[in-house]
Amino acid sequence: MRVGVVGIGHAKFGNRTDVNVNELAWEAQKLAYEDSGLTQDDMGFCAVSTLGTWYEESLPAVTITEYGGMVPVGHVRCESACAAGSAAIHIAYTRVASGLCDIAMALGVEKMTEVDTPTTVELIGRSGSYMWEFENFGLTFPGYYALLASGHMARFGTGEEDLAAVAVKNHHYGSLNKNAYLKREITVEKVLSSPPIAWPLKFLDCCPINDGAAAVILASEEKARKITDTPIWIEGLGTAGDTANICNREDLYSIRSSTLAAKQAYEMAGIGPRDLDLVEVHDCFTIAEILAYEDAGLCPKGEGPRLIREGQTYHDGDIPVNIDGGLKAKGHPIGATGCSMIYEITRQLRGEAEKGRSVKVDKGYGMAHNVGGTGHSCYVTILGRD
Amino acid sequence: MRVGVVGIGHAKFGNRTDVNVNELAWEAQKLAYEDSGLTQDDMGFCAVSTLGTWYEESLPAVTITEYGGMVPVGHVRCESACAAGSAAIHIAYTRVASGLCDIAMALGVEKMTEVDTPTTVELIGRSGSYMWEFENFGLTFPGYYALLASGHMARFGTGEEDLAAVAVKNHHYGSLNKNAYLKREITVEKVLSSPPIAWPLKFLDCCPINDGAAAVILASEEKARKITDTPIWIEGLGTAGDTANICNREDLYSIRSSTLAAKQAYEMAGIGPRDLDLVEVHDCFTIAEILAYEDAGLCPKGEGPRLIREGQTYHDGDIPVNIDGGLKAKGHPIGATGCSMIYEITRQLRGEAEKGRSVKVDKGYGMAHNVGGTGHSCYVTILGRD
Numbered sequence: 014m015r016v017g018v019v020g021i022g023h024a025k026f027g028n029r030t031d032v033n034v035n036e037l038a039w040e041a042q043k044l045a046y047e048d049s050g051l052t053q054d055d056m057g058f059c060a061v062s063t064l065g066t067w068y069e070e071s072l073p074a075v076t077i078t079e080y081g082g083m084v085p086v087g088h089v090r091c092e093s094a095c096a097a098g099s100a101a102i103h104i105a106y107t108r109v110a111s112g113l114c115d116i117a118m119a120l121g122v123e124k125m126t127e128v129d130t131p132t133t134v135e136l137i138g139r140s141g142s143y144m145w146e147f148e149n150f151g152l153t154f155p156g157y158y159a160l161l162a163s164g165h166m167a168r169f170g171t172g173e174e175d176l177a178a179v180a181v182k183n184h185h186y187g188s189l190n191k192n193a194y195l196k197r198e199i200t201v202e203k204v205l206s207s208p209p210i211a212w213p214l215k216f217l218d219c220c221p222i223n224d225g226a227a228a229v230i231l232a233s234e235e236k237a238r239k240i241t242d243t244p245i246w247i248e249g250l251g252t253a254g255d256t257a258n259i260c261n262r263e264d265l266y267s268i269r270s271s272t273l274a275a276k277q278a279y280e281m282a283g284i285g286p287r288d289l290d291l292v293e294v295h296d297c298f299t300i301a302e303i304l305a306y307e308d309a310g311l312c313p314k315g316e317g318p319r320l321i322r323e324g325q326t327y328h329d330g331d332i333p334v335n336i337d338g339g340l341k342a343k344g345h346p347i348g349a350t351g352c353s354m355i356y357e358i359t360r361q362l363r364g365e366a367e368k369g370r371s372v373k374v375d376k377g378y379g380m381a382h383n384v385g386g387t388g389h390s391c392y393v394t395i396l397g398r399d
Numbered sequence: 400m401r402v403g404v405v406g407i408g409h410a411k412f413g414n415r416t417d418v419n420v421n422e423l424a425w426e427a428q429k430l431a432y433e434d435s436g437l438t439q440d441d442m443g444f445c446a447v448s449t450l451g452t453w454y455e456e457s458l459p460a461v462t463i464t465e466y467g468g469m470v471p472v473g474h475v476r477c478e479s480a481c482a483a484g485s486a487a488i489h490i491a492y493t494r495v496a497s498g499l500c501d502i503a504m505a506l507g508v509e510k511m512t513e514v515d516t517p518t519t520v521e522l523i524g525r526s527g528s529y530m531w532e533f534e535n536f537g538l539t540f541p542g543y544y545a546l547l548a549s550g551h552m553a554r555f556g557t558g559e560e561d562l563a564a565v566a567v568k569n570h571h572y573g574s575l576n577k578n579a580y581l582k583r584e585i586t587v588e589k590v591l592s593s594p595p596i597a598w599p600l601k602f603l604d605c606c607p608i609n610d611g612a613a614a615v616i617l618a619s620e621e622k623a624r625k626i627t628d629t630p631i632w633i634e635g636l637g638t639a640g641d642t643a644n645i646c647n648r649e650d651l652y653s654i655r656s657s658t659l660a661a662k663q664a665y666e667m668a669g670i671g672p673r674d675l676d677l678v679e680v681h682d683c684f685t686i687a688e689i690l691a692y693e694d695a696g697l698c699p700k701g702e703g704p705r706l707i708r709e710g711q712t713y714h715d716g717d718i719p720v721n722i723d724g725g726l727k728a729k730g731h732p733i734g735a736t737g738c739s740m741i742y743e744i745t746r747q748l749r750g751e752a753e754k755g756r757s758v759k760v761d762k763g764y765g766m767a768h769n770v771g772g773t774g775h776s777c778y779v780t781i782l783g784r785d
Contacts, residue, residue: 014497058638066452066457069525069529069530069534070525070529070530070643071452071522071525071526071529072478072480072525072526072643072771072772072775074478074479074776075480075640075642075643075771075772075775075776076528076529076643078640079640079641079642079643079644079647083640084640084641084642085639085640085641085655085656085659086639086640087637087638087639087640087660087776087778088479088638088640088776089477089478089479089486089489089490089776090477090478090479091475091476091477091478091490092458092460092475092476092477092478093460093474093475093476094458094461100475103475103499104475104477104490104493106497107490107493107494107496107497107499108493110493110496110497110498110499111400111492111493111496111497112496113489113493113496113636136457139455139456139457139458140457140458142462143455143456143457143462144455144456148455250499251473252444252473252474253471253472253473254461254464254465254469254470254471254472254473254474255465255470255471256461256465256470257456257458257461257462257465258465261465269471270471273471274473385458385461386458386461389458389461390460390461390473390474390475392473
């Protein structure tokens, strides 16, 4: 059964001390209802993505759906590390595609600024193989991606300025996106001279964590055609996993779960990378965007740096990537990120993106690529318009 | 698309200090592979249910699937409080029924004995509306169910000995189940004289928390018929939610999400309560089993106590319930419980249950009823044999 995106909503990402997690989720939910013309009574299921270790409620899916007026709709909380939002999209999709309901919501939310930074970093840092890598070697998240960055540099001659160029692009588009957190333009020099975090990654190579929410309403084809004149169809889905322990990976210059998940999604959609008008990739660190170019087949392995050097991933380039600012400029409220990607692609395919950052839509497809951990999991979703 | 259970595995529930969470999950997984003749290479997806706040790994789905040899299979962790196991069953079902894969596993596991009891109780106690009920009134889980028990007593004249009778039945069947934790028979007098926890609930009215795992492999009809001669079909599914805040409920002598979820499942399966050969219900406290009799339509509202008084829910009664000992005697390793219920119903419908506790299967249907929190969510699954 074909399933379409019929409603989207996005809360402002940032330090949202003005709201609690339930209120933050409601902001996105409300906008998705307004966008679709639907109400809570139309929902058949709600997949809530949130890691939820950063705030007081131990059953956040329950308080979030209760506060959002969704009782007695069935719900689940799902987690696939930083890919949780896409996991929610997949769960809502399968709920509809299997015929269990006609309409379902994927609701991603995270509130991470209530705990102090060392706690947050420890919690994220533990997102490897805790007993082996964290407890013994003290590896935290920037360290993991620094290993991948130095691996890529050693293998392909990638330069620190290539990494920096990704940050420059994404900050540029963040400055044009009303929902983004970081809105200032930066330069390659600024990135290179920002404080080192874990060589070769500097402060401005890292995405910020913050608070945010995004909601996506999915409907069966029959319902979707009644709800909207511009349904955006889910055409391909893929997901794969890998080892928690990074030293068990095949190499340190690619993410295998990305490659596998993208391959599945392309096959299901019956298209290839050249059919995409735009891509959202998981740029938790600048190196992650370059890895994603290659792993998702936007260019051959090792040629990611060329893509950013040539400006091919700008909105008017050959294959626009992260034209909303990416995780780098929007920030990365973990559970919300995957849903935020679907929000952006839907807006672009509908032709609703802001001036100066709207891509040319002629092929009619967009792809969201969402990595959990350092490739512990990857979820890929391909969307297409009629 | 029809989806069938083709493999089941169950680890021994108890104080499993002999294994870590990955090893515990593997015990159940391995038995499910052996039961089905399948291997990790056959799996298309794995839904892992675990609350996972009680052990060190912050991304348990990743380490569990890696340890189980399942890399690079895609996975998600899901949580719907104590109904997490059934949420995993539903997610694995929809993954197959939507055509995304042919075979998927639901893998429930929890390791709760590594943290000290007050911590566990606090974490479970928070499974209400934290800011209102826990922080202000100090309500913990036995307190919530004590409210429901005293509400039922006030409304229907239910007696403390009716509650005790549930414990007696479930301990009896636990003594016959090799995977159960508590294997001693008890008497009504023993329950009534056990230490009060939250009136009217005594120590022996409460289920123990412990460590455990259970695995269920699901397959599309086409695959299922090739894998096994005794596929057990998933015929009906239902799920509903309710308020986190118990004082916002309509009454305190029923669980609305149970009623709604059961109704959905009956409708999908095209059967009613009289067509069931056996039922697994969520007896986290003895009162919860009586509520479940009524909410799931096994008897009219208020007549639950009669059912247990007359012995109708024993294995040779009119409608056998929790013939494996239930949460009360098996224990309740949260993420595992829902999968354990499907394990038991599958065994009974296949005719594989131990002597002295095997039910007469003539109608061919069984039902699993799994409550999250105090009815924050409920998942119901109806299984049927050919």
